[in-house]
Amino acid sequence: MNQIIALIRVFSYLSILTVGGGLAAFPEMKVLTVDVHKWLTFPQLIHLYSMGQIAPGPNMMMIVSIGEWAAGIPGAIVVLIAFFGPTALLAFYVGRLWVKLEKWPWRNSIQRGLSPVAIGLLLAGCLSLARGAVSGWVTLAIAGAVLLILLRSKINPAFLVLAGAVAGGLAFYRP
Amino acid sequence: MSDVSAKPALESSSPAAPASGDISVVSIFLEFLLIGATSFGGGVVAYLRSGLVIKRGWVDDQKFVEYLAISQTLPGLNATNMAVLVGDRLRGFFGALAAIVAICLPGAVLMLIAGALYQSHGDKPLVTAMLRGVAAAAVGLILATTIQLGKKSLAHVYDLIFVGLTVFGVDRLHQSVPRVLIAVGILAILWYHPRKFREVSQ
Numbered sequence: 045m046n047q048i049i050a051l052i053r054v055f056s057y058l059s060i061l062t063v064g065g066g067l068a069a070f071p072e073m074k075v076l077t078v079d080v081h082k083w084l085t086f087p088q089l090i091h092l093y094s095m096g097q098i099a100p101g102p103n104m105m106m107i108v109s110i111g112e113w114a115a116g117i118p119g120a121i122v123v124l125i126a127f128f129g130p131t132a133l134l135a136f137y138v139g140r141l142w143v144k145l146e147k148w149p150w151r152n153s154i155q156r157g158l159s160p161v162a163i164g165l166l167l168a169g170c171l172s173l174a175r176g177a178v179s180g181w182v183t184l185a186i187a188g189a190v191l192l193i194l195l196r197s198k199i200n201p202a203f204l205v206l207a208g209a210v211a212g213g214l215a216f217y218r219p
Numbered sequence: 220m221s222d223v224s225a226k227p228a229l230e231s232s233s234p235a236a237p238a239s240g241d242i243s244v245v246s247i248f249l250e251f252l253l254i255g256a257t258s259f260g261g262g263v264v265a266y267l268r269s270g271l272v273i274k275r276g277w278v279d280d281q282k283f284v285e286y287l288a289i290s291q292t293l294p295g296l297n298a299t300n301m302a303v304l305v306g307d308r309l310r311g312f313f314g315a316l317a318a319i320v321a322i323c324l325p326g327a328v329l330m331l332i333a334g335a336l337y338q339s340h341g342d343k344p345l346v347t348a349m350l351r352g353v354a355a356a357a358v359g360l361i362l363a364t365t366i367q368l369g370k371k372s373l374a375h376v377y378d379l380i381f382v383g384l385t386v387f388g389v390d391r392l393h394q395s396v397p398r399v400l401i402a403v404g405i406l407a408i409l410w411y412h413p414r415k416f417r418e419v420s421q
Contacts, residue, residue, distance in 0.1 A: 061396045063294045067361055071389055072396050091341065091350045094357035095333050101255040101326030102263060102298040108327045109334025120331055131295025132319050135303040142289050149413035155292050157407035160378040161400060164385025166365040171390050173361065177354035186352055190359025195366065202259040205356045212352015217345050
């Protein structure tokens with residue numbers, strides 16, 4: 045029961061940090077799930093997050109795995125509601141209000157001002173993830189190759205992540 | 220079924236009236252379930268557009284872009300915020316609920332299974348080796364996504380300063396995200412205050 049309450053607190057807090065994308069909550073997610081509550085290790089968090097990039101749908105569904113590990117299926121359900129509930133309600137009510145505020149001059153200022161902050165939060169998330177995932181030239185080469193290919197083509201990223209799995213297997217597997 | 224009159228007060232007060240009365244909660248659920256199950260490789264927004272705007276014609280492009288701007292400004296993932304906004308427009312509260320549950324369901328079930336498999340096989344040498352590659356590829360992917368978003372929304376040098384301040388606050392000063400968000404966010408909103416905004420955007 046204590047775990048369930050902790051899961052609700054952590055993931056409803058993380059929910060409101062996802063400005064610009066789920067990645068914005070990553071640095072705080074690392075601190076809370078790994079350092080504070082020890083539901084998983086940092087490498088495990090990175091692995092789950094990366095696997096989540098292949099899964100269809102909103103790209104933070106990996107939180108389900110954390111909930112399940114910490115408190116079984118109830119944990120998974122609770123995490124889903126805690127993580128998606130607060131922002132969904134906010135989108136629902138603010139969405140209705142926002143349409144009404146079309147003529148409010150500060151509306152554009154807020155939209156305009158928050159976009160560079162959102163990009164900054166995403167970049168900070170990138171850095172936090174990269175620190176755990178990129179070490180040595182092989183991983184750097186994989187990350188760099190994926191980045192360049194995506195910036196230059198319209199290939200589905202899921203294929204590149206799968207290609208990364210193959211490359212990782214070939215480079216690091218020692219039977 | 221007299222859809223319009225049967226709706227609770229909450230829905231009829233919505234400024235975004237349903238585009239058409241014949242879109243049922245079930246068909247909203249099924250369409251978002253399909254999008255949730257097929258949108259591999261991130262970029263759910265592109266899948267949403269092809270499903271909702273092109274295939275179904277439930278919202279037009281102008282409305283879609285407006286919802287996207289709201290989704291990006293508010294906390295929450297773009298995909299789930301879009302689901303809530305479009306679902307609300309089509310069928311009020313229950314449309315929004317059906318849309319967000321449906322878009323999350325396939326990925327959630329998949330990650331539940333993947334997480335369990337990872338827990339039982341994650342320490343096998345081949346799996347560990349492959350996951351190192353997956354994690355590295357994910358870094359490339361999210362960096363590419365961030366750069367593409369940045370290209371679209373960063374227009375001025377000041378934007379880069381706000382980006383830099385945010386990264387510095389979270390990554391170097393180890394401030395919590397809400398603190399940085401409030402501090403730099405207020406600074407940036409004030410910088411783009413209504414009068415200034417007109418000057419800059421011209």
